[in-house]
Amino acid sequence: MSTAELARFSINQMTVRQLSLPELVDACVALGVPGVGLWREPVQRYGVEAAAKLVGDAGLTVTTLCRGGFLTATDPVERAEALGDNHAAIDEAATLGTDTLVLVSGGLPAGSKDLRGARERIADALAVLAPYAAERGVRLAIEPLHPMYAADRCVVSTLAQALDLAERFPAHQVGVAVDTYHVWWDDQAPAQIARAGTAGRIHTFQLADWTTPLPEGVLNGRGQIGDGAIDMREWKSRVEAAGYTGPIEVELFNERLWARDGREVLAESAERFLEHVVRRRTAEGNSPEAGATIPPPAVS
Numbered sequence: 001m002s003t004a005e006l007a008r009f010s011i012n013q014m015t016v017r018q019l020s021l022p023e024l025v026d027a028c029v030a031l032g033v034p035g036v037g038l039w040r041e042p043v044q045r046y047g048v049e050a051a052a053k054l055v056g057d058a059g060l061t062v063t064t065l066c067r068g069g070f071l072t073a074t075d076p077v078e079r080a081e082a083l084g085d086n087h088a089a090i091d092e093a094a095t096l097g098t099d100t101l102v103l104v105s106g107g108l109p110a111g112s113k114d115l116r117g118a119r120e121r122i123a124d125a126l127a128v129l130a131p132y133a134a135e136r137g138v139r140l141a142i143e144p145l146h147p148m149y150a151a152d153r154c155v156v157s158t159l160a161q162a163l164d165l166a167e168r169f170p171a172h173q174v175g176v177a178v179d180t181y182h183v184w185w186d187d188q189a190p191a192q193i194a195r196a197g198t199a200g201r202i203h204t205f206q207l208a209d210w211t212t213p214l215p216e217g218v219l220n221g222r223g224q225i226g227d228g229a230i231d232m233r234e235w236k237s238r239v240e241a242a243g244y245t246g247p248i249e250v251e252l253f254n255e256r257l258w259a260r261d262g263r264e265v266l267a268e269s270a271e272r273f274l275e276h277v278v279r280r281r282t283a284e285g286n287s288p289e290a291g292a293t294i295p296p297p298a299v300s
Contacts, residue, residue, distance in 0.1 A: 003032050009273050010035030010063040011266055012206070012251035013042060019262035021046045025058045027263045031270055037064040037206075037249045038096060040089060052096045062098040063247040064177075064204050065089065068140070071125035072106035072118040072155060079125075082106075086129050094136040100203045101133065102141045102177050107152040118155040123165055130173040141203035142166055143177035146185070148218055159183055159192035166201055175201035178239055179251065181208035181222050184230045190238055197242020205239050206249045207232055207277065220253040225272035232277045248277065 011033055016024060021042060028036060036055065043051045043065075055062055068089040073079050086103075093101045105122050112118065126140065133140050142162040145154035156162050159176060166174040176196050183189040196202045209228030214221040225232060236248065250269045257265050 003034075005274055005278055006032055006270060007034060008246070008248050009033060009270060010037055010061070010247040010249040011269060012037035012064075012066070012249050013039045014066070015250055015252040015254075015257065015269060016262040016266050017042070018258050018260075019266075021051055021054060023262065024266075025054055025060060027266050028060055029058050030263075031267060033060075033266070033270060035061040035063040035247045035249070037066060037204075037251065038062055038098075039066050040092060043092065043096070048092050048095050056097065061247070062096045063249055064100045064102050064141070065093040065096060065098050066102045066251075067104050067143075068101050068129075069103035069154075070106035071103075071122045072109060074109050074112070074121070079121075083125060083128055086125070087132060090129065090133045090136050090138050093138045099137060100139050100141050102143050102204065104143055104145065105154050105156045107150065107155060115150070115155050119161065119165065122156070123168060126165065126169060126174060130169045134170075134173045139172060139203050140174045141177040142174065143179060144182055145179075146182045153219075158186055159189050159196065163192060163196055163201065166196075167199070171200045175203035177204045177206060178202055178235075178244075179206040179208065180230050180232065180235050181206075181210060184210060184235070193238050193242050197239070197244060200243070202239055202242060202244040202246075204249060205236075205244055205246065206251045207235075207273075208250070208252050215255065220255050222252045222254055224252060224254070224257065225250060225269065226276040233281070236277055248273070 068086045071082055073082060089101055108118055130140055142156060142165055144156045144158050144162045147157040150157050162176045166176055207225055209223035209225055209230050211223030211228040
């Protein structure tokens with residue numbers, strides 16, 4: 001393994017949520033991992049400014065902040081609260097030094113069946129948030145989630161829907177997040193990636209594999225890279241053909257991974273990234289360097 005091979009690798013904090021922020025930073029430095037995608041809740045607990053200093057002093061890049069969004073409420077008080085929270089998220093992203101805030105748009109309000117109306121309320125909120133984000137040097141990345149989340153978590157289910165919203169605003173303000181876990185099933189996704197790339201709207205690229213059976217509740221079913229049905233090299237080739245050359249974040253929600261030692265999971269994720277994303281396949285379908293592994297860090 002070389003530093004060059006991991007140059008675009010970023011570990012999303014949720015993948016190893018069992019690690020405290022200082023532990024995560026130490027593990028990344030030990031392995032030569034250059035980037036981290038952070039989550040608001042653990043960052044807030046640590047302190048946003050303190051987190052920015054910790055990560056910056058370690059020489060790590062904050063590739064994204066997760067998450068803003070949840071913009072579909074109809075109640076005026078709830079909508080005002082959501083806008084206030086997203087303004088705070090933008091400020092946090094700016095403090096942490098990342099240029100990308102990921103948005104999970106929100107599901108249907110209780111009792112509603114109006115998907116179209118919910119998506120329009122997202123657009124209304126973006127009209128308020130996007131200019132403010134641009135002033136703070138932050139881009140908003142709309143993340144489409146798999147349709148199984150449409151009712152309760154995200155009414156934006158495809159890249160086409162995400163781009164229809166994003167294209168109402170300048171590309172430097174609003175773009176999309178491409179997450180393999182959520183879009184791999186969609187035969188229109190390759191064309192939509194090209195559409196996004198033409199306009200410079202791919203703001204982040206995230207990886208997680210699709211394994212079955214899904215767990216009860218489905219939220220924490222994202223598989224380790226290489227364990228499931230998704231061809232990661234193919235998706236990397238697609239976003240690169242569309243002009244994306246930025247970080248590649250591994251974002252896994254998985255109870256079994258969380259039950260393990262976090263440093264081992266980080267090392268495994270980096271190794272899987274090299275094996276299934278970066279290194280070339282041989283005729284047998286394996287990487288030529290498949291025998292090379294990243295040694296696990298010492299656990300203190």
